Amino acid sequence: MLKPLLSLTGGIIATLAVSALHAKPLSDEDLSVAEVLRDRALESSDAYSIVESLTVEVGPRPAGSAGDQRAVAWAQEKMKELGFDRVYTEQIEVPRWNRGHAHARVVSPFPQPLIVTSLGYSVGTPEGGLTAEIVEFPDVEALMKAPARKVKGKIAFINKRMERTRTGEGYGPVVGGRSKGMRAAAEKGAAALMIRSVGTDSDRFAHTGMMYIEGVQDPVPALALSAPDANLLEAMLKRGKPVQVKLDVHNQRLEDGPSFNVVGEITGRENPEEVMIIGAHLDSWDEGTGALDDGAGVGVVLETARMIAELPQRPRRTLRVVLFGAEEIGLVGAKQYVEAHQDELDNIIAVSESDFGAGKIWRFDTRLPDSRFDIADQMMQLLAPLGIERGNNKSSGGPDSSVFVARGVPAFGLYQDGTDYFDYHHTPNDTLDKVDPENLKQNVAAWVVMSFLATEMEGDLGRVPTEH
Amino acid sequence: MLKPLLSLTGGIIATLAVSALHAKPLSDEDLSVAEVLRDRALESSDAYSIVESLTVEVGPRPAGSAGDQRAVAWAQEKMKELGFDRVYTEQIEVPRWNRGHAHARVVSPFPQPLIVTSLGYSVGTPEGGLTAEIVEFPDVEALMKAPARKVKGKIAFINKRMERTRTGEGYGPVVGGRSKGMRAAAEKGAAALMIRSVGTDSDRFAHTGMMYIEGVQDPVPALALSAPDANLLEAMLKRGKPVQVKLDVHNQRLEDGPSFNVVGEITGRENPEEVMIIGAHLDSWDEGTGALDDGAGVGVVLETARMIAELPQRPRRTLRVVLFGAEEIGLVGAKQYVEAHQDELDNIIAVSESDFGAGKIWRFDTRLPDSRFDIADQMMQLLAPLGIERGNNKSSGGPDSSVFVARGVPAFGLYQDGTDYFDYHHTPNDTLDKVDPENLKQNVAAWVVMSFLATEMEGDLGRVPTEH
Numbered sequence: 006m007l008k009p010l011l012s013l014t015g016g017i018i019a020t021l022a023v024s025a026l027h028a029k030p031l032s033d034e035d036l037s038v039a040e041v042l043r044d045r046a047l048e049s050s051d052a053y054s055i056v057e058s059l060t061v062e063v064g065p066r067p068a069g070s071a072g073d074q075r076a077v078a079w080a081q082e083k084m085k086e087l088g089f090d091r092v093y094t095e096q097i098e099v100p101r102w103n104r105g106h107a108h109a110r111v112v113s114p115f116p117q118p119l120i121v122t123s124l125g126y127s128v129g130t131p132e133g134g135l136t137a138e139i140v141e142f143p144d145v146e147a148l149m150k151a152p153a154r155k156v157k158g159k160i161a162f163i164n165k166r167m168e169r170t171r172t173g174e175g176y177g178p179v180v181g182g183r184s185k186g187m188r189a190a191a192e193k194g195a196a197a198l199m200i201r202s203v204g205t206d207s208d209r210f211a212h213t214g215m216m217y218i219e220g221v222q223d224p225v226p227a228l229a230l231s232a233p234d235a236n237l238l239e240a241m242l243k244r245g246k247p248v249q250v251k252l253d254v255h256n257q258r259l260e261d262g263p264s265f266n267v268v269g270e271i272t273g274r275e276n277p278e279e280v281m282i283i284g285a286h287l288d289s290w291d292e293g294t295g296a297l298d299d300g301a302g303v304g305v306v307l308e309t310a311r312m313i314a315e316l317p318q319r320p321r322r323t324l325r326v327v328l329f330g331a332e333e334i335g336l337v338g339a340k341q342y343v344e345a346h347q348d349e350l351d352n353i354i355a356v357s358e359s360d361f362g363a364g365k366i367w368r369f370d371t372r373l374p375d376s377r378f379d380i381a382d383q384m385m386q387l388l389a390p391l392g393i394e395r396g397n398n399k400s401s402g403g404p405d406s407s408v409f410v411a412r413g414v415p416a417f418g419l420y421q422d423g424t425d426y427f428d429y430h431h432t433p434n435d436t437l438d439k440v441d442p443e444n445l446k447q448n449v450a451a452w453v454v455m456s457f458l459a460t461e462m463e464g465d466l467g468r469v470p471t472e473h
Numbered sequence: 474m475l476k477p478l479l480s481l482t483g484g485i486i487a488t489l490a491v492s493a494l495h496a497k498p499l500s501d502e503d504l505s506v507a508e509v510l511r512d513r514a515l516e517s518s519d520a521y522s523i524v525e526s527l528t529v530e531v532g533p534r535p536a537g538s539a540g541d542q543r544a545v546a547w548a549q550e551k552m553k554e555l556g557f558d559r560v561y562t563e564q565i566e567v568p569r570w571n572r573g574h575a576h577a578r579v580v581s582p583f584p585q586p587l588i589v590t591s592l593g594y595s596v597g598t599p600e601g602g603l604t605a606e607i608v609e610f611p612d613v614e615a616l617m618k619a620p621a622r623k624v625k626g627k628i629a630f631i632n633k634r635m636e637r638t639r640t641g642e643g644y645g646p647v648v649g650g651r652s653k654g655m656r657a658a659a660e661k662g663a664a665a666l667m668i669r670s671v672g673t674d675s676d677r678f679a680h681t682g683m684m685y686i687e688g689v690q691d692p693v694p695a696l697a698l699s700a701p702d703a704n705l706l707e708a709m710l711k712r713g714k715p716v717q718v719k720l721d722v723h724n725q726r727l728e729d730g731p732s733f734n735v736v737g738e739i740t741g742r743e744n745p746e747e748v749m750i751i752g753a754h755l756d757s758w759d760e761g762t763g764a765l766d767d768g769a770g771v772g773v774v775l776e777t778a779r780m781i782a783e784l785p786q787r788p789r790r791t792l793r794v795v796l797f798g799a800e801e802i803g804l805v806g807a808k809q810y811v812e813a814h815q816d817e818l819d820n821i822i823a824v825s826e827s828d829f830g831a832g833k834i835w836r837f838d839t840r841l842p843d844s845r846f847d848i849a850d851q852m853m854q855l856l857a858p859l860g861i862e863r864g865n866n867k868s869s870g871g872p873d874s875s876v877f878v879a880r881g882v883p884a885f886g887l888y889q890d891g892t893d894y895f896d897y898h899h900t901p902n903d904t905l906d907k908v909d910p911e912n913l914k915q916n917v918a919a920w921v922v923m924s925f926l927a928t929e930m931e932g933d934l935g936r937v938p939t940e941h
Contacts, residue, residue, distance in 0.1 A: 061708040064585030072585070117532030117540070117762070120901060207906040208676060209761075237762070240529040292587070293677075294705070317742040433588060436701035438675040 033384040035461050039387055039454045042312055046450035052308035053106030053442045055083065056301055056363075059295040060437045064242035065320050067291040068331035069101035069262045069294045075286050077265045080303075080328050082267035086103070087311040089326070090319075091272065096264040097341040098394060099331045101262050102126045104291055105255030107228055109199075112136055112249040121199065121228040122211035122292065123256050124183060125334060128224045130197070134253035135226075137196040141242055145182040149189045157194035160250055161186070162201075162230075164239055169205040173361065173423040179203050184216050187227035197226040197252055201235035206428035209233050213290055213431045215334055216283055226254045226298070264330040266338045269307075271314045273322035273460065280349070282321045283309060283452070284339075284358040284405055293342060293435030297426065301440050301448070302359035303328060309452040320460035322354065331404045332360070339405035350412050355459055357417040358403025359452065362429075364442040366451045369393050370400035372416040374467045380458070387454045391447055413468040417459065419451050479569055499851040503929050505577035507855055507922045510780055514918035520776035521910045523551065524769055524831075527763040528905045534909075535759040536799035537569035537730045545733045546753050547795050548771075552737035555779040557794070558787075559740065562733040564810040567799045569730050570594045571757055573723030575696055577667075580604055580717040582659055583709055587702045589667065590679035590760065591724050592651060592695040593802060594686050598665070602721035603694075605664040609710055613650040617657045625662035628718055629654070632707055637673040641829065641891035647671050652684050655695035665694040665720055669703035674896035677701050681758055682899045694722045732756070732798040732883075734806045737775075739782045741790035741928065748791045748817070749927045751777060751920070752826040754800030761903030765894065769908050769916070770827035771796060777920040781928070790822065797873045800828070807873035811880060818880050822934050823927055825885040826871025828918065830897075831908040832890035834919045837861050838868035840884040842935045848926070855922045859915055864888060881936040885927065887919050 059079060066076040077094060084092040089173070102125065109119040140159040144146040147407035148161055163182040182200045190198040202212035211229040218224060229237065241248045267287060273279060285302030291297025310326045331337035369388050371381045378398075385395050401407035404418025410416050429435045459466075517825045528548060534544040545562060552560040570593065577587040588636065601709060607626040610616040616629055632651040636643035650668045658666040670680035679697040686692060709716045741747060753770030757763025799805035811818070837856050839849045846866075853863050869875040870884025878884050897903045927934075 057708065060710075062583050063703060064583065064705075075584075115530050115532065116543075119615060208678075209900075209902045209904060210677070224629050233902075234760075236906060237529060237532075237904075240525065244529075294701075432677075434677045434701075436699050436705075438704060 019322065029383060030380050030462050031458055035458060036226060036383065036387065038316070039093050039457050042453040042457055043387055043450045046453050047446050047451070049446065050442055052304040052445050052449045053440065055307050056296060056304035056440055057437060058068055058083070059300045059303060060296045064294045065291045067335065068099040068264050068288045068334050070291070073264055073288055073330070077267055079097050080287055081268040082333045083307060087307060087309065088314045089271060090267035091270040094267050095342065095345065096263050096265055097330050097338050098261055099264045099337055100126070100334065101259035101320055103257040103259060105129065105257060106253070107252040110251050111241065112251050112290055115249065116248045116272070119234045119238065119250070120209050120211055120231045121234070122186065122213050123214055123254060124227040124229060125215045126258065127187070127216050127227040127254065127256055129255040130226050134251055136249055136312065138249040139231055139238065139242065139250055140250045145186050145189060148186065149169050150269065151193065153193040156190065158196055160193045160197045161190040161254070162199045162238060164201045166201065167203055167205055167427060169297060171422050171424050173426060175205065176203065176427065177305060181356065183214050187216050187225060188221050190232050191221050191223055191225045195225055195369050197228065199228045199230055202229040202231055204232065204432070205431060208434065210432035210434050213292060223439060226252060228252070228254065264338070266330050266342050267328040269310065269326045271310055271324040274319040276322045278352055280325045280353050281456065282325050282327055282353055282356040283456050284327040284329055284356065284403070285323045285360060286405060287328040288333055288336065289337055290333055292433040294437065295435060296437045296440050297362040297401050297429055297435050298431070299332070299360045301363035301445060304445065305448045305452050308449050309456050309468070313454050313457055320457060322460050324456060324460045332405055336408055336471055339408040343408050350414060353409065353414050355415040355417055356402050356406040356409040357419070358406040359404045359419070359448070360405070361421045361423050362426040363444050363448065364424065364426065365444045366393055367420045367422050368396035368420035370396035370411055370418035370470050371398050372400045372402060373398060374469055377466050380462060380466070384455055384458055388451055391451055393451060411471055413470050413471060416467040417455050419446070421457060486584065497851060498848050498930050498932050499926055503926060504855065506784070507925050510921040510925055511855055511893065511918045514780060514921050515914050517914065518910055519779070519916070520772040520913050520917045521908065523772035524764060524908055525905060526551070526798045527768045527771060528764045534755065534757050534761045534763060536567040536732050536756045536805065538759070538801050541732055541756055541798070546736055548735040548755055550706050551775060556782045557737035557739060557778065559738040562735050563810065564731050564733055564814065565798050565806050566729050567732045567805055568594070568802065569727035571725040571727060573597065573725060574721070576721040577696065578719045579709065580719050582714045582716065587706065587718070588677050588679055588699045589702070590681050591722060592655065592697060593681055593683045594726065595655070595695040595722065595724055596692045597723040598694050598720050601611060602719055603664055604717055604719040605705040607706065607710065607716045607718055611719065611749045613654050613657060616654065617857055621660065621661040626664055628665045628720070629663045630666055630706060631668040632703055633669060635671055635673055635895060636707040637892060639890050639892050641894060643673065651682050651697070655684050655693060656689050657688050659691055663693055665696065667696045667698055670697040672700065672895050672898060672900070675700050676902065677899035678902050681900045682806065694720060696720070696722065707854040732806070734798050734810050735796040737794045739777065739786060739792040741777055742787040744790045746820055748793045748821050749924065750793050750795055750821055750824040751924050752795040752797055752824065752871070753828060754873060755796040756799050756800055756801055756805065757898050760901040762905065763903060764886065764905045764908050765830040765897055765903050766801070766899070767828045768906060769831035769913060772913065773827045773916045773920050776917050777924050780921050781925055783819045788925060790928050792924060792928045800801040800873055804873055804876055805844060807876040811876050816881060821882050823883040823885055824870050824874040825887065825923065826909065827887070827916070828871045828873070829889045829891050830894040831912050831916065832892065833863055833915050834887045835890050836858065836864035836888035838864035838888055839866050840868045840870065840878055840937050844939055845934050848930060848934070852923055852926055856919055859883035859919055861919060879939055881939060883934040883937050885923050887923060889916070
């Protein structure tokens with residue numbers, strides 16, 4: 006009964022006291038229960054069924070769309086069905102946009118069509134389309150440095166390849182082309198921007214995604230080319246003649262509108278005001294069914310909570326599942342959540358999000374005060390048999406979690422194998438068949454260990470300074 | 474100097490005489506030359522460069538289209554550049570068709586888009602589209618047997634999966650849904666036909682292809698669904714409520730027009746009137762760049778002939794490369810070729826086509842009189858080190874070759890590994906990056922052995938009765 010020692014403001018001091026008293030914060034009984042949950046998870050395909058339900062019954066659900074509204078209704082329904090104690094939504098405000106068509110065609114010297122897609126929130130071409138010469142850049146930095154006369158009136162083509170890695174670290178060096186390319190092109194008077202898709206596949210799918218549009222005076226159409234089409238354009242340019250491309254793009258920017266973070270809780274039996282948040286994002290891009298991004302995460306965290314809800318007693322503190330809205334367009338739901346819950350942040354003991362597909366979890370990262378590595382060590386006893394190694398203490402906890410982490414909230418990161426994640430990311434090809442049911446079982450097994458122990462353990466995790 | 478014995482009409486008898494005289498029809502010198510050619514081919518990426526040139530500089534080339542015209546010009550140019558002795562075209566007449574758009578969307582109970590493509594020569598929907606309920610069939614036979622009342626006014630959905638095999642033999646059992654499904658649906662008063670794509674991938678590409686349209690009184694729109702979309706529809710139907718789909722399809726049937734078989738010859742030094750035909754087809758479907766189907770074949774046979782043209786002397790008889798037109802829409806070029814060349818057929822000693830992608834060749838099939846297996850055995854001495862095993866004597870020689878084979882012309886078949894061929898077949902994803910440059914070298918190595926020895930050998934191959 007050490008809990009009364011913990012006050013909201015004195016959490017850190019109390020935690021240190023607790024941890025000094027108990028060399029091992031997790032009891033043998035807690036570990037036994039976690040082990041049973043883990044092994045049960047490895048036998049269950051329930052998480053897969055949840056992903057199936059979301060992709061079949063809802064499908065694409067971009068922020069603020071009709072699909073998003075159906076997803077919000079689906080999520081509440083599903084949480085009730087799974088036995089959550091409390092289910093509610095929190096409204097957020099999101100910018101809205103409708104994708105129309107995007108046609109591209111080489112006009113000369115080698116007429117043939119190119120497969121492209123609009124980047125998120127791209128404007129369209131003038132009625133009837135536009136035709137301009139291609140000017141190629143190896144990366145966005147080269148475009149930024151180029152003299153305006155080289156770019157003016159042309160279609161700037163950023164042709165940078167992404168490296169395939171297990172960690173997904175190939176993403177960082179190329180994503181700037183997508184996020185900042187249009188602004189750079191517009192500032193130099195380009196007619197449009199085209200980028201080689203940010204992706205690792207060699208399939209004829211273009212990868213959409215977010216870009217900075219705020220404050221861009223005269224935005225221009227911004228498109229991604231599939232990798233084979235970028236190869237094609239590259240091969241044409243190598244032949245030395247000017248390459249003219251015609252673009253015909255139509256999209257529609259709508260007024261801002263409502264979306265929702267959908268929240269479901271398993272209420273704590275002793276300290277319900279203390280909250281472990283596990284999250285995923287409910288929105289998806291519009292061209293796939295959002296199976297890997299982030300239907301899989303939704304399935305993992307909902308099933309994790311369901312398993313804990315099924316135990317004979319509620320865990321010590323509250324497990325809160327947050328299905329964030331509008332992640333894809335700039336962590337909008339998470340940012341608005343943290344703003345709205347400022348007063349509660351000290352009560353959020355930790356946060357973690359599943360948002361990197363459905364690969365096997367291979368690494369357990371954390372963001373804990375050094376003094377609480379003992380908890381991670383104990384969790385590792387149950388995670389290691391799942392093929393998971395101990396990683397670093399620099400976890401962001403996932404994209405939406407990073408907003409919490411920036412405020413000092415500790416985080417856990419169950420890192421998935423992302424070797425093929427960027428083959429499908431933000432393409433029409435992000436569909437259920439890409440989710441491996443066996444991997445998903447392993448994911449839930451790891452998540453239920455981490456989530457149960459974090460909600461059940463004695464003591465607190467303190468805060469982690471953001472400069473950590 | 475046994476050649477004078479051979480007359481056109483007495484070819485078979487003369488051949489038997491020759492083969493009785495020579496236990497080994499291929500001389501050691503011939504085999505040595507073939508071996509040098511083979512090993513040179515393994516070091517050269519010239520075939521790949523040809524495929525690159527065709528896909529980059531021409532791209533899609535459906536029969537009778539502007540792309541087809543550019544391909545015909547490209548092929549003649551390329552043959553001249555490669556040193557052929559004679560380059561010419563033979564005009565054929567082809568039915569023409571323009572693909573427009575094909576949009577499909579589940580209207581209820583779970584609104585979301587479906588990725589589809591029109592089957593070749595499909596009609597469109599009425600202006601504004603059509604909405605109808607889905608009725609599912611396990612295969613085309615079940616649709617054919619169904620009472621009309623079950624189908625009338627509905628969208629018939631043939632949902633049969635294709636098996637992945639090295640030989641491609643999974644194609645036969647499913648392709649009937651594509652070729653005969655629309656006719657069956659139309660006869661029963663269906664609103665439209667949808668089929669699960671004839672393919673082995675699990676990507677969001679629908680596979681187009683040919684279907685029977687002749688004599689269908691009131692054709693209806695015919696579409697293929699990508700595999701993930703067929704899964705989606707299947708999952709919706711399993712939930713038991715009626716599934717309504719809206720189709721909006723526009724295509725355009727044009728008047729018949731000209732296309733061409735493009736022919737290039739390396740003229741024989743002793744018996745120029747005797748001809749070994751090696752072929753590929755120049756046309757492609759319209760959505761990819763026709764790299765595997767059949768750019769790879771074009772590259773293989775052109776490079777094979779180029780290598781033989783580079784030898785110090787011309788081979789004994791003529792090597793004729795025929796790039797057939799309009800293969801995809803029913804072997805139109807090959808059929809018209811055989812009609813036009815009826816009088817010459819006895820002079821065509823054998824035929825072979827490369828039209829099964831760019832996988833490694835693993836089997837050498839033939840269609841020879843039993844008495845000439847000795848030639849295949851000798852060829853095998855040089856093919857076996859390439860990882861090629863001796864196959865059967867039932868080869869069709871490839872799709873276009875089969876038209877010759879039906880008239881008794883012997884055939885060789887260098888069988889490629891087709892394990893992933895139907896992942897890309899007839900999709901937008903049939904692009905250059907799917908061609909493995911190393912496999913292509915091995916292909917040319919095998920082709921140059923077979924082609925050189927067939928044009929150089931003493932004696933004839935006779936005829937093979939079609940009931941063989």
